[in-house]
Amino acid sequence: MMKRVLALGLCMLLAGCASGPRIDTRHTSVGHDSRVQxxxxxxxxxxxxxxxxxxxxxxxxxxxxxxxxxxxxxxxxxxxxxxxxxxxxxxxxxxxxxxxxxxxxxxxxxxxxxxxxxxxxxxxxxxxxxxxxxxxxxxxxxxxxxxxxxxxxxxxxxxxxxxxxxxxxxxxxxAGLLPWPDAAVVARQRSLYALQLPDIAWFQAQLAEQGYKVPEHGQLDSETRNVIAAFQMKYRPTRFDGEPDAETAAILAALSANPD
The missing domain is CATH 3.40.80.10 (Peptidoglycan recognition protein-like)
Structure with a gap:
């Protein structure tokens, strides 16, 4: 009889361990958000x-x-x-x-x-x-x-x-899922940048502001071209050669003027 009691107690102990610690969940914090960003x-x-x-x-x-x-x-x-x-x-x-x-x-x-x-x-x-x-x-x-x-x-x-x-x-x-540059703003900015194109440091700063990892040394190297091409592929897919032209500058300016 004693062996049965000991065996039962051991089983209950093991079962309690297997179920994990007892946690009080009555108090919750509002300081959190989804891990998905x-x-x-x-x-x-x-x-x-x-x-x-x-x-x-x-x-x-x-x-x-x-x-x-x-x-x-x-x-x-x-x-x-x-x-x-x-x-x-x-x-x-x-x-x-x-x-x-x-x-x-x-x-x-x-x-x-x-x-x-x-x-x-x-x-x-x-x-x-x-x-x-x-x-x-x-x-x-x-x-x-x-x-x-x-x-x-x-x-x-x-x-x-x-x-x-x-x-x-x-x-x-x-569908309201991401910001898009205003066509009128792009057209207006394109005419201005056609007269005077910003330097490479400006393009790099604007791309970094959008979220891209881009060099910020003011030089048009291959890494910067790849980032410009990725941006163009998204917002100006008819031409994505990585060249920092007036239309690309205008799209960047329009997005910066109306951030998400």
């Missing part, structure tokens, strides 16, 4: 089957994957967990953004090299429609403001070009 958009460079195989493995991962046709939304990682999609990255002073972002991959082949240069693949309307619905849901749940959505090329302009120049950022802006 950004949403990073990517393309997969492959078809759906290959994308799923890669993203379900133990290397790269993302929270969501959106198919092309049909535009099915797959959740691969819980939002409370860190996915491995951003790599070496920086935006608005934050580094290694895996810890503070949600990653969304869109099935898209990206580009192929042609005789005239890179040939980029478009996104389907259904895919972007599904993305917009998902983005609105994520932003509402995490209390994110317009401007929290960025591309992989924004946070890693020296090594990434996705989601590419055919990604329709303007559609996201029209």
């Amino acid at each position: 950004f949403i990073v958009l990517h393309y997969t460079s492959s078809d759906l089957e290959r994308s799923l195989d890669i993203l379900k493995g133990d290397g790269v991962s993302s929270h969501y994957l959106i198919g092309e046709s049909p535009a099915t939304i797959y959740q691969l990682v819980d939002e409370n967990r860190r996915a491995w999609h951003a790599g070496d990255s920086q935006w608005r002073g934050r580094t290694w953004l895996n810890s503070s972002s949600i990653g969304i991959e869109l099935v898209n082949r990206g580009y192929i090299e042609g005789e005239q240069g890179r040939l980029w693949y478009p996104y389907s309307d259904a895919q972007i429609d599904a993305l917009i619905v998902l983005l609105k849901d994520i932003m509402q749940r995490h209390g994110l403001k317009p401007g929290a959505i960025i591309g992989h090329s924004d946070i890693a302009p020296q090594r990434k070009v996705d989601p590419g120049p055919l990604f329709p950022w303007k559609r996201l802006a029209d």
Whole structure:
């Protein structure tokens, strides 16, 4: 009888240990927010089957994957967990953004090299429609403001070009998901900058203000060109050669005049 009592007591003790410490949750603080500060958009460079195989493995991962046709939304990682999609990255002073972002991959082949240069693949309307619905849901749940959505090329302009120049950022802006430069302001500023273009230090300062990691030494080096090209790919995708021209300056000025 004594052995049974001791065995029962031991089981209860082990069960208590297994359940963890007793925690009083009656008091809560208002000093907190979501760990998610950004949403990073990517393309997969492959078809759906290959994308799923890669993203379900133990290397790269993302929270969501959106198919092309049909535009099915797959959740691969819980939002409370860190996915491995951003790599070496920086935006608005934050580094290694895996810890503070949600990653969304869109099935898209990206580009192929042609005789005239890179040939980029478009996104389907259904895919972007599904993305917009998902983005609105994520932003509402995490209390994110317009401007929290960025591309992989924004946070890693020296090594990434996705989601590419055919990604329709303007559609996201029209849906209220990110700031967009006012066309009238851009036109007015472009005429002024056509007469006198700002120096490279101005471009670098403006790009840094937007959030980019960019050199600030006043020289037009390859790193600065890559950042300018990433910015142009987003706001002026018809030409993204990395040249600091009047229209690029005008777009930067318009965005600075109306920050998110």
